[in-house]
Amino acid sequence: MVKRLTDICAKGGFKLSKWISNSRTVLMSIPEERRAKEIKDLDLDTNQLPVERALGLQWCIETDKFQFKTFLQDRPTTRRGILSVVSSLYDPLGILSPFSMPAKLLLQELCRQNLKWDEVIPHSLSQRWRDWLEDLQLISKFKVERCIxxxxxxxxxxxxxxxxxxxxxxxxxxxxxxxxxxxxxxxxxxxxxxxxxxxxxxxxxxxxxxxxxxxxxxxxxxxxxxxxxxxxxxxxxxxxxxxxxxxxxxxxxxxxxxxxxxxxxxxxxxxxxxxxxxxxxxxxxxxxxxxxxxxxxxxxxxxxxxxxxxxxxxxxxxxxxxxxxxxxxxxxxxxxxxMNVIVKELQNPTSHLIHYFSSWAKLKISVAWLLKMKEALALLAQKRKELLAAGKGGNRRYSSKRIVDDGESLKCKPGCKRLGAFCETTNKNQCFGKASDKTYFATGSRIVKKILNED
The missing domain is CATH 3.30.420.10 (Ribonuclease H-like superfamily/Ribonuclease H)
Incomplete structure (x- = not known):
């Protein structure tokens, strides 16, 4: 592999150097001038291979293991100082994740207490930080196999x-x-x-x-x-x-x-x-x-x-x-x-009318009043058409006409009370009434008048 890589790069004008390997056989096959400077003067038969940096990690070439180089930095016991020390522990593979977790929890606690970056941390937390720093020195003894x-x-x-x-x-x-x-x-x-x-x-x-x-x-x-x-x-x-x-x-x-x-x-x-x-x-x-x-x-x-x-x-x-x-x-x-839905079927008006009254006599009286009201409204409609036709013939302008007998109050007839379920108003004086020979009917607020002959 060394020879092939060297030949490929040589074709492009690149000269590979600073070779290092955990295999002494491979190192011996590489010319001394192309080896890394740390092993140029070593006796590959007897001397121990050194520790090199590989992708930010400490690589012990002799044992082919990764290890961590730790040293205590003189930093203040503040959020900024603690973060600087914790970040200096380079661990891209998460090998030291269980050990670094307490330091992360300490930083989170400082954030929870809203301490400023350069504010000295409380004594209770500073003791946790000192304990972690003491443990940090032991991490230099930890090693893990490089090859999986x-x-x-x-x-x-x-x-x-x-x-x-x-x-x-x-x-x-x-x-x-x-x-x-x-x-x-x-x-x-x-x-x-x-x-x-x-x-x-x-x-x-x-x-x-x-x-x-x-x-x-x-x-x-x-x-x-x-x-x-x-x-x-x-x-x-x-x-x-x-x-x-x-x-x-x-x-x-x-x-x-x-x-x-x-x-x-x-x-x-x-x-x-x-x-x-x-x-x-x-x-x-x-x-x-x-x-x-x-x-x-x-x-x-x-x-x-x-x-x-x-x-x-x-x-x-x-x-x-x-x-x-x-x-x-x-x-x-x-x-x-x-969702609960109640479906109510439309009831037939005749059935509703029959079930509304409790006796046959009351039902007959009410139906009689309804029929009488129907006839009165039909005659009123015919009378209104005649009045409108007469007004147009005389070139007179009619906007609306309310026919009310002045000076007389409307009194509800006894039979009207039975039709309460079919009246839109609760004012008895606006339902049905009679004064002298004039009978009045009302639907809502509109009063209608029909002159009826006395029976």
Missing amino acids: KPSCFGRPDKAQLHHFSDASQDGYGTVSYLRLEKNNITHVAFILGKARVAPLKQTTIPRLELTAAVLAVRVNMLLQKELQVRLEKSVFWTDSTTVLKYISNETRRFNTFVANRIAVIREATDVNQWRYVSSKENPADDASRGMRAGDFLKCRRWIKGPEFLYRSEKEWPKLDMEYRVISADDPEVKKDLT
Whole structure:
């Protein structure tokens, strides 16, 4: 490979130099003038290979492991000083996510208390900061394998990504592993870890668990694109049965927050890719809660993965209970809107009239009054037409004519009271009345007059 790369670049006029490798055989094949200056004077047979920087990380060439170089900076105990120290710990792969989580929580607490950037933090918080700085010195002892596959492993028969997610009141996180199989031999390698603090606004644990699941899905999409390995379908692990219920749901409708995140998960994954793992076996629990340096250095699970990944799939954790049923009183389920409609059939006017009166005699009297009113209105209409015709013949202009007998008050007749259900007004004096030989009728506020002959 060294010779091929050198020849290709030489054709374009580029001369490759500063070569370095963890293989002494490869280094010996490279001319001394083209080696990195740190190994030019080394005796490759006896001397130990140095530590170099590779993509911002400390690479121990002799052991082929990544390590972290830490040193205490003289910074004030303010928000600005703390952020400067925490940011100096370069960790693009999230290897130190459980250890860096307490420092992130401390910065969030300073933001919650609205402390200014250059304001000295309270004594209770400064003690937490000093404890974290003491732990920072221990991180220089931490090392992790650079290669995700052992040199003697060869080409794997099966490669599969496993993503673990978890959340707590403090934060949420995810960690991804690559599981390789060859000749019934299994190797699990750490790929990527992420840890994030929970929002300042109070959020329920199921929502944070769902957010962590979405983060795992996005990490999977990234690794599927970047890893140049033929991968089988990824497996996603969570210790939240609520999240598993939401993902497998086919009947319920959720509130906007949950619905949007479920849409992202269902679009990128299948329901059968999600599995349950207990909190004790979930390595993402370390990222969501944070760890002290001493516990982190002793923790094998974060880097090596849970023990069950080294066993066959039949021995992986399974959830005994049924998790596909979501109760209707779940706070994230949209309430069903129930509408009650009463359909009232139109009743026949004759039937309504018959059922309105309690006796046959009252019904007959009322019908008689209605018929009499009908005749009076018909004669009134004919009289009005005659008056209008006479007015036009005499070239007189009529706008309207109200026929009211001056000086006489209208008195309601006894028979009129029985027609109360059919009058639009409640004023008895505006219904029916009689004065001398004149009978008056009224509908609403319009008074009509008809001269009737006495029976």
